Structure formats: C-alpha cells, structure tokens
Amino acid sequence: MSKLLFTSSDTLQRFKQLIKAKDAELQQQFDPQKSVSHLIKAKSDFIDLILTCCWQHFLSEHANRLSLLAVGGYGRRELFPYSDIDILVLLQPEDIDHHSALANFFTFLWDIGLKPGQSVRTIEQCVEAAKADQTIMTSLMENRLITGNSALHEFLLEQITPDKIWPSSEFFAAKMEEQRLRYAKFHDTAYNLEPNIKEGPGGLRDRQVISWVFKRHYNASSIRELTHYGFLPESEYLELVAALEVLWRIRYALHLLTHRAEDRLIFDYQRDLAQQFGFSTDDQQRNEDVERFMQFYFRTVQGLERLNEMLLQLFNERFVCGDNSITSAVNDHFVAINGYLEVIDETVFERNPLALLEIFLILEQNSSLKGVRATTIRLIRKSLHLIDDAFRQNKAANRLFIEAFRQPRGITDQLRRMNRYGVLAAYIPCFRNIVARMQYDLFHIYTVDEHTLFVIRNLRHFAMDKHSDVLPFCNTIFLQISKPELLYLAGLFHDIAKGRKGDHSTLGEELARAFCIQHELSPHDTNIVAWLVRNHLIMSMTAQRKDISDPEVIHQFAQLVGSIEYLNYLYLLTVADIRATNPELWNAWKDALLKELYSATHNALRRGLQTPINLSDRVLENKNEAELELIKLGLSEANIASAWQHVSEDYFLRYSADEIAWHTIAIASSSESDLPLVLLRPQTQRGSAEVFIYAQNEDAIFSLSTATLDQLGLTILDARIMTTLDNYVLNSFLVLEQSGAAINELFREIHICTALRNNLLQHQVKEQRNIHxxxxxxxxxxxxxxxxxxxxxxxxxxxxxxxxxxxxxxxxxxxxxxxxxxxxxxxxxxxxxxxxxxxxxxxxxxxxxxxxxxxxxxxxxxxxxxxxxxxxxxxxxxxx
Incomplete structure (x- = not known):
C-alpha cells in the first residue's frame, strides 16, 4: 500500500481523500442509539494503517532502530472523530542521522491533515520526564507499538514498571490529588447545565482514573478484570460499561455536530443532541425535550461518579492501607474501617431498615469518620426498596431524619451523600422528580437538586465563623434564629415542585406542610417552613421590582412577613437562594437592596404594624437632616430655600437626606449656562454609582440618557425621574459596569459625565458600535x-x-x-x-x-x- 500511494504524483491529495472517505464512512455508520465502541476502534486502526504506511516510506532506512508508539487516548484505541492523535517516537541515544527523515515524516502528517501531538525521546528521557510528571507517566502507561523496533518498545515497558518509578501507592495519591483539583474547577459538581463530558465530575475522565490506577497496580489490560479481582460484581461492571457507552455516544455526536474536538455540552448543541438521541417526538424542539435529554445525561454521570467514589476507596484500602487496616466498633450496626463506616454484616439493613438513615446521622456526629465504605454504599443501593411507605411513616425514621438537620456539622455533606446514594429520593419521593432535573434558562446554572443542596450549603455557611468574612450580616442574623433546622428544611423544599404544572411555590408549600406534619413538627414550626417555601421569592422580587424607599411598600411587605422571626428566616433563605442560583447574579447592589429592605421592614415591625410611618413625618425628617448637613457645608438657609422652592414633597420622600444634600449643593452652585448638569458619585455601600442629571425638561431626556449609558457599556439598576414645578428634571440613575464592577476610576467618571452632557446638549446619540x-x-x-x-x-x-x-x-x-x-x-x-x-x-x-x-x-x-x-x-x- 505504501508504494502504491507514494508512487502517485498527487500523493498528498490521495492521502487526504483516503482520510476524508474513511471519516465519511464512519460518520455514515454512526447511530446515536447504538454502541460506538467499534467506531472509535476502527478510527484508531485506520490511523495505525496511515502512520505505518508513512513510516515505511519516510523512515525505511531507520525503521529497525526507531519505534513509533501511540500514547494517550490513541494508545487506548479510543479515537473519536476529532480526537488528538498523540504519538511518541522512541530512539536510541547514539542515533544522529534520523532527524531529517523524522522531520519529513511529521511534516507530511501535518500536510495530510492529521495534526499529530508528537514527541521524540530516548528511553532515558521518557523515564526522566515520567518521574517528574505523573501525567507523562500516565500517557506512557497507555503506549502501544504501531510499528518499528519492538525490542526498544519492550525495553521502555521494563523501565516504567511500578518497581522502578511511580509505585502504585504514590501513583494513586497523585491521581487523587489531580482529581480533587479537577473537581474544584467545576465547583465540585457534575451538575452544571453546560457540563464538560470529559473533564467534569462523573465524566469520562473519572472512568480513566479508575483504569489508570487499577492498571498501575495490577498491570491489567482491561477494566473487565475489576470483576476478577473482586472490586465490582457483574451488575456494577455492566452499569459502568453502560454509562461509558452513553458518554461515548454523546461525545461522538458532539464531535460530528461541531466538527472539532468539543467536550462541552453547551446550550448551542443541546437541542440538536436531544433530537438525535430520540428525546424529541416530532419536529418541534421544546425545552422539555432538552431537559429530558440532560436529565438522562446527568443521571448517567451520577452513576459513574458514584462508582468512581466506591472503586477509588477500595483501591485505597488495597494499594495504600494493605494489611494495615484499622477497625473500630461504632454501634450494634456499624464498624469503622480506616475511617469509613461499614455494616457489621450484610443483613443489617434487612434486620433494621432504620439504619439506612442512622448511618448519615452517625457521620454527622463523628468528625473522625471520612464517609461510607464502598461495600456498604453498594448495600445501601441494594436496600433502597426497604424505604417504602411504611418506612416513611415510621415515627422513629421521622425523628432520625429531623435529627440529622439539627446537628452542628456535616449536614450539607450528608445530604449530598444521601442524594448520591439515592436515599433522599427514596425517603422523599417528590424529591425524585428534581434529581438531575435541568432548568432550561440562562440564570440557573445547576440542576434543581444540586441548586437545592447549594442553598443548604450557603445556609450552613451563615452558621460558621470561618465564613463570617464573606457575608457578616447574614452570620449576625443567623445567630438570632432559634431553630436552624427549619431554615434547612425550607431550603430543601423551596424548589421541590419545579417541573410540575402550576406555581412551584404554592405546590411546594403543600408538600412541605404535609412533610412537617408527618414529622410531628409543631404547628408554629410547620407554618414557618411552609410559609418560607411559599414566599421564598417575595423578598427578592420586592427589593428588585418595587420602590423600597416608599413607606407604603415597606408597610405592605411588613404586613406580609408579620414578624421579625419570619423576616430573619426569609432574609437568610433569600440570600442563600440567589447565591446558589448563579454566582454571577449576586453583587453588591443586590446585597445592599436586600439589606435596605430588611432594615426598613425590621424597623416597621419593631414599631408595630398599627403605627406605620407618616409620609409627612418622613418628608420633614429628610428635609431637616439634609438642611443641617448643607448648613454645615456653608450654604445659607436662603440658598437652600431657593433650591427647594419648586421641588415637590415627593422628592424628599424618594431621596435620602445625603442624596438631597448632594443635589442641592450642585444646583445652588450652578447657573443656567451650566445646564445640563451631570454629576456622578460612587455609592460604595451599594457597589454602584449614582448619575444625577439636572436640566430643563425635554421629552427625550430619558431615552437620550439611557441610550448614552448603554453605549458607554453601563448596566442601569434603577432610575428615578422627577420634574420640578418650574419644569426642570431631577433624574437619577444607579449604574454598574457591564461586568458587575463598580465605577472607581476618575477618568471613567469624567468620560461618562462628558458623554452624557454632550449628547443632551446635541439632543442626539451618535451612531457608534455598541460595546454590549x-x-x-x-x-x-x-x-x-x-x-x-x-x-x-x-x-x-x-x-x-x-x-x-x-x-x-x-x-x-x-x-x-x-x-x-x-x-x-x-x-x-x-x-x-x-x-x-x-x-x-x-x-x-x-x-x-x-x-x-x-x-x-x-x-x-x-x-x-x-x-x-x-x-x-x-x-x-x-x-x-
């Protein structure tokens, strides 16, 4: 074949056509509903053939002295349509006459479009590089001889065995640290709505870690041997293979869809993939179809993540602990082995089903315990059928579950573990509907169950001194609530009705109330949890959509809340919910708004709902406070009166005394020729800046102002529009940079004010590229x-x-x-x-x-x- 291809005058074109034809053939064979393992192997075999052909042509004189190896995914014979083709050329130290031939070889590979990831090393160089970097060691472990000197290849294998470099225990530790860092990049969750199918938790990399660690210790050729060595029963091995096949099929489809090595399941592709994988029943592309496809994906990676946890723990026992296991008694049901809870025998859950909840309470109460032993995780999964209606109605089980929410530590970790093992969905059947449920919108970045657990994590942070520097006000409020478990239960149920027809807050309230009654919470406590679930959005909506400087708005909100106790619970749940939805949604502006609403409502409740603030009193209070400040700054009462003579009382209601003083100084010190007056000052408490405009009233001022601010790349948070009795405008805009950052550079402030003033003077906004x-x-x-x-x-x-x-x-x-x-x-x-x-x-x-x-x-x-x-x-x- 080599001679045939290279005798042609259009060799490059023939190779390109050959590769293109093979890719088209494999693409034609792809079916999203069927296994792709034969396709990724066929691609590898074909590349072997191409490389061998090129090697024989360019390196025929050196073939007996060099080895061409496939490494990495190519070494595993796992080539997807656009996977990297990583190759290693092994040579001997004394070789000096091969460089030109190798250069021609590599150049040709690039010319025909293979774009290989190439390296050329001696065995000594390979060993030294592997010693210094476990990722190189990993790549070498998956090497495979394509062609060339087999003895040289065999010698390399002898030099990288665990008895020479990277003993299996050290390799295991390095891989665990690598996985920890990798998980951290994805916020330790597999349930981002645009997940990385390869690198994310529960993704293909998790399976590869299992293979690498297992192979390093046993020199195993296949994960099939996991059953031989007793790490997996046949059923779990089949579960692992099935999960792997699903991810392979999705990855294969992603590559074909994007025409590149794409591993991110981003929104751009989810609709097409949902249709390819049969989740669209007709030509209509509905959000529900995407949600079902993504739920299928998330439940797949959930299983793979759980198997990864179990197997790595078993590997740790076998490779690291060996015969030095430490066992200690815990109670009649459990022992601790190397810090992991293990049942005393396989009949524990059958004899005492309540132990399925007890195990998590024990973990909360014992900080020295690391988790659940893999064999017990397996037994928990097999025993989920025991959590039936009778179990859920068992008062002892109910007490155990509530007690888990009253512990001072470990609540979030154990809820995550309960969710991962399926216990949470078994015990609260309505929770099952939100497990791995995607919310197909732009502001939720996690699945509903993962968002729920992040809410509880955030609430737990409010209780911890070590997190008090992040949101100190929340930590202060948390100290004032008497029963934190009610807050956690509200967090657990606040979105539990997502995906059902109807208002999820109202439906969730019904579910939460029934749960609390079943678990014998007092009527008072039940009402708190149910009320919080029903109203968990109201504080955010009020702060962001209503004028909270208006005493009537505060009075109505205070009437809804009813008590300082309810206000404290609601404030904490609101902050935790927003921050768990999408970190980018939280900023100093939202923080300040919620604090202002909390403070005003707290004052209203303390004063009593029967004695709301009198508007005239508020106006007089703001006037007097502003006047005192202005007199201190040197303004005469006459100047103040002149500046205020045409302003309605509504102005003194809608602006603070500090803002009124700032406006008044500017107006009093300006003349008609200075107009329009445009000022800007940072509002550090709100993390924003206030832009103030004083000018003769014209119809287009609002549209001109907002268009200019838009072109300047600013986000408008709030606008207050006021016209004086003598037809001047007092307009204020609270703004942020588009990035969410505050405006804190003098040059930027001057630029904003100048641009606004110029456009108002010219009565137009010049056409220019909008930076948004x-x-x-x-x-x-x-x-x-x-x-x-x-x-x-x-x-x-x-x-x-x-x-x-x-x-x-x-x-x-x-x-x-x-x-x-x-x-x-x-x-x-x-x-x-x-x-x-x-x-x-x-x-x-x-x-x-x-x-x-x-x-x-x-x-x-x-x-x-x-x-x-x-x-x-x-x-x-x-x-x-």
Whole structure:
C-alpha cells in the first residue's frame, strides 16, 4: 500500500481523500442509539494503517532502530472523530542521522491533515520526564507499538514498571490529588447545565482514573478484570460499561455536530443532541425535550461518579492501607474501617431498615469518620426498596431524619451523600422528580437538586465563623434564629415542585406542610417552613421590582412577613437562594437592596404594624437632616430655600437626606449656562454609582440618557425621574459596569459625565458600535415580550411590568414610546436576570392621572411590542 500511494504524483491529495472517505464512512455508520465502541476502534486502526504506511516510506532506512508508539487516548484505541492523535517516537541515544527523515515524516502528517501531538525521546528521557510528571507517566502507561523496533518498545515497558518509578501507592495519591483539583474547577459538581463530558465530575475522565490506577497496580489490560479481582460484581461492571457507552455516544455526536474536538455540552448543541438521541417526538424542539435529554445525561454521570467514589476507596484500602487496616466498633450496626463506616454484616439493613438513615446521622456526629465504605454504599443501593411507605411513616425514621438537620456539622455533606446514594429520593419521593432535573434558562446554572443542596450549603455557611468574612450580616442574623433546622428544611423544599404544572411555590408549600406534619413538627414550626417555601421569592422580587424607599411598600411587605422571626428566616433563605442560583447574579447592589429592605421592614415591625410611618413625618425628617448637613457645608438657609422652592414633597420622600444634600449643593452652585448638569458619585455601600442629571425638561431626556449609558457599556439598576414645578428634571440613575464592577476610576467618571452632557446638549446619540454583546448562551433563551398594567392607588400611578429579552437600547426604546404617547415616567425599577429583563415603570398620563382605560392600555402595549420586536437585520445584544 505504501508504494502504491507514494508512487502517485498527487500523493498528498490521495492521502487526504483516503482520510476524508474513511471519516465519511464512519460518520455514515454512526447511530446515536447504538454502541460506538467499534467506531472509535476502527478510527484508531485506520490511523495505525496511515502512520505505518508513512513510516515505511519516510523512515525505511531507520525503521529497525526507531519505534513509533501511540500514547494517550490513541494508545487506548479510543479515537473519536476529532480526537488528538498523540504519538511518541522512541530512539536510541547514539542515533544522529534520523532527524531529517523524522522531520519529513511529521511534516507530511501535518500536510495530510492529521495534526499529530508528537514527541521524540530516548528511553532515558521518557523515564526522566515520567518521574517528574505523573501525567507523562500516565500517557506512557497507555503506549502501544504501531510499528518499528519492538525490542526498544519492550525495553521502555521494563523501565516504567511500578518497581522502578511511580509505585502504585504514590501513583494513586497523585491521581487523587489531580482529581480533587479537577473537581474544584467545576465547583465540585457534575451538575452544571453546560457540563464538560470529559473533564467534569462523573465524566469520562473519572472512568480513566479508575483504569489508570487499577492498571498501575495490577498491570491489567482491561477494566473487565475489576470483576476478577473482586472490586465490582457483574451488575456494577455492566452499569459502568453502560454509562461509558452513553458518554461515548454523546461525545461522538458532539464531535460530528461541531466538527472539532468539543467536550462541552453547551446550550448551542443541546437541542440538536436531544433530537438525535430520540428525546424529541416530532419536529418541534421544546425545552422539555432538552431537559429530558440532560436529565438522562446527568443521571448517567451520577452513576459513574458514584462508582468512581466506591472503586477509588477500595483501591485505597488495597494499594495504600494493605494489611494495615484499622477497625473500630461504632454501634450494634456499624464498624469503622480506616475511617469509613461499614455494616457489621450484610443483613443489617434487612434486620433494621432504620439504619439506612442512622448511618448519615452517625457521620454527622463523628468528625473522625471520612464517609461510607464502598461495600456498604453498594448495600445501601441494594436496600433502597426497604424505604417504602411504611418506612416513611415510621415515627422513629421521622425523628432520625429531623435529627440529622439539627446537628452542628456535616449536614450539607450528608445530604449530598444521601442524594448520591439515592436515599433522599427514596425517603422523599417528590424529591425524585428534581434529581438531575435541568432548568432550561440562562440564570440557573445547576440542576434543581444540586441548586437545592447549594442553598443548604450557603445556609450552613451563615452558621460558621470561618465564613463570617464573606457575608457578616447574614452570620449576625443567623445567630438570632432559634431553630436552624427549619431554615434547612425550607431550603430543601423551596424548589421541590419545579417541573410540575402550576406555581412551584404554592405546590411546594403543600408538600412541605404535609412533610412537617408527618414529622410531628409543631404547628408554629410547620407554618414557618411552609410559609418560607411559599414566599421564598417575595423578598427578592420586592427589593428588585418595587420602590423600597416608599413607606407604603415597606408597610405592605411588613404586613406580609408579620414578624421579625419570619423576616430573619426569609432574609437568610433569600440570600442563600440567589447565591446558589448563579454566582454571577449576586453583587453588591443586590446585597445592599436586600439589606435596605430588611432594615426598613425590621424597623416597621419593631414599631408595630398599627403605627406605620407618616409620609409627612418622613418628608420633614429628610428635609431637616439634609438642611443641617448643607448648613454645615456653608450654604445659607436662603440658598437652600431657593433650591427647594419648586421641588415637590415627593422628592424628599424618594431621596435620602445625603442624596438631597448632594443635589442641592450642585444646583445652588450652578447657573443656567451650566445646564445640563451631570454629576456622578460612587455609592460604595451599594457597589454602584449614582448619575444625577439636572436640566430643563425635554421629552427625550430619558431615552437620550439611557441610550448614552448603554453605549458607554453601563448596566442601569434603577432610575428615578422627577420634574420640578418650574419644569426642570431631577433624574437619577444607579449604574454598574457591564461586568458587575463598580465605577472607581476618575477618568471613567469624567468620560461618562462628558458623554452624557454632550449628547443632551446635541439632543442626539451618535451612531457608534455598541460595546454590549449578548452572551453566547443568551441566544438560546428568547423571552417573549409581555406588557402588564397594574395600579398603585397610594401614589395615583399606573405600573407597567415589562418582561422581555434583554438587549441593547431597551430602556431608550421604552422612553421613546412614552414620549410618543404623552406618558409621564416617574421611576423605573430595572431587573435583569441572565438574558431576562423584568422592568417596572411607574407612569401617569399627561394630566398626571393613572392610565386605567383598557383601550389606552392596549395602545401602549402594542406600541411597546412593536418597538421591542427584534429587527430581522439585527441580532439582539445585551443592554442595560
């Protein structure tokens, strides 16, 4: 074959055609519903043939002195469509005349498109490199002779045995540390919504770690030998192989879909894969189909992750501990072997099913214990059928479960373990529905069960001194709650009804209440847990979507909460929930908003719901405080009065005394020629900056301002719009950098103010490239635009709730619609969650009356829908 191919004048083209034809043949044979093991082996065999052919041509004179080896995945004969082809050329120290031939060989491989990962070493160099780096050792362990000097290859194998370098115990320890670091990169969870099928926990790398460690100790040629050495029963071996086949099929499909070595199951590909793997029953591509496909994937890696845990623990006993195992009695059901709990015999759970819960309580109560021994994990899995209705209604079992939530340590770890082993879903059947359930949106980055466990982890952190520097206010509040277990139970149930038809908060409340009653919690405690589950979103929604400077908003929220006890529980659950949804959603602004709402509500509850704040008193209080500050700064009472003479009392209600003083100094020290006045100051407590605009009122000020801020790459968090009696505007915007960072550079502050002032003077925003960009993920989650109207009877205003896909210039477009329709805008609450904009606009008509006429509301709705509909020539890009 070598002579035939290389005698042609178009050798390069013939090789390329040959490779292309083989790839097409293998692609044609691929079926997502069938095994791909023969395909990845066939690809390896074909590459062997190509390399051998090229080797014989370019290195025929040196073939007896050199060895060509496949290493890494290629060495395992596991080549996916776009896998790396890693090769090693072994040579002898005295060889000096082969360099030119090797260079020609490698160049040709690149020219025909193989792009090999190549290395050229002597055996001594291989050994030295392997001693220094266990990843090189690992690669060499999987070497395979393709062609060349077999004696040289055999000599290499002799030099890298465990008795010479990397004894199996040391290799095991290195692999454990490598896995720990790898897991940390993925936040120690396999359940990210865009998982890495190769490197993530429970992925293909976990299986490879098992193989490497096992092979290092036993020189085994296949994981099939795990059954021979007693590490796996046949059923678990078949489970391992089945999981491996699933991941191989998905990875193969990913490579073909992306035309590259892609191992990330990102949103871009999930719909196509769901369809390929039979989760779409028709041509419609529904989110539910993607969720079912991803649940299939997550449950697969959950099983592989569990097998990885069990096998590595057994390897540790065999390779590291050996005959030096330490056994100690724990109670009548368990002993500890090398720090891992083990049943005293295989009938423990049959004789006493409650031990299926007791084991986790023991782990919480004994910090010296490391976990559950692999053989007992296996027995737990076999015994899950014992957790039936009678078990769930057993009062002793109920007491054990609740007691586990009352422990001072280990709660999160043991809940994770209970979930991993299937106990949690067995004991709480409604939990089974959220195990590995994906939430197909842009702001949840974990499966529902994993998010739930992260919420409980966050709540536990509030109880620990070592985490008090992260959110000290939460740690302080936590000390004030009398029963932390109620908080943890609320965290466990807050999303338990996700995926069901209906409001998950209401449905979850029913499930939580039934659970608490069954577990004999007092009516008071039951009501707390159920109320928290029902209302776990209300504090976040109030803080982000309502004007919490309005005493009436605070009074209504305080009425809903009812007591400081409930407020403390709700605040902690809210913070833990947001931070467990997506770390990027939490910032200093949300922190400050929730603290402000907590503080104002706390004061209202302490004062008593029967004595709400009098608005006139609040206005007078802010006026007096601001006036005292201004007089200290040198302003006369006459100057202050002049600056305030055309300002309504609403202004003193909606701004703090500090903000009023800042505005007043600027206005009092400016003249008409200075307008428009644009100021900016950092608000360190809120992690944001306030932009203040004072100018003669013109219709387009809001749309011009928001368009400019958008072009400057700023995220608008809040907008307050006010017009004085003599027709000047007092507009404030709270802003962040698009990255979420605060504005803290003087040059940046000056640039923002200058750009705003210039655009307001010119009455236009110059066309330029907008620096906002919609994220790759956001393209997959278009949000249908909805416009709803509500009435605020206290302030005599209408409220527009706008939900739409976040994009550049959104607020500016809304502002232009308001100008066109003669609508007065008083304030805007801006909330962006991922790519979802949820904005509230407080408005009146031109006569300062709320807009309640349905026909008029429909006109506004249609104009907004028209303005916000995506243009065919434009791709939506992220906005403020």
């Amino acid at each position: 960009r919609q994220s790759r993920q956001a393209l997959h989650f278009p949000i249908p635009t909805s416009v709803e109207f509500f009435t605020d009877p206290v302030n005599g205003q209408s409220i527009i709730e706008l939900v739409t896909t976040d994009h550049a210039g959104l607020l500016s477009k809304v502002g232009r619609v308001f100008v066109k329709l003669g609508i007065n805008l008083y304030s805007a609450k801006i909330s962006t969650i991922g790519s979802r904009a949820e904005d509230m606009f407080y408005i009146t008509d031109s006569l300062l009356q709320p807009i309640i006429d349905p026909t008029r509301q429909q006109q506004i709705r249609e104009e907004l829908l028209k303005a916000l509909s995506p243009k065919k020539s434009q791709k939506p890009i992220s906005r403020n």
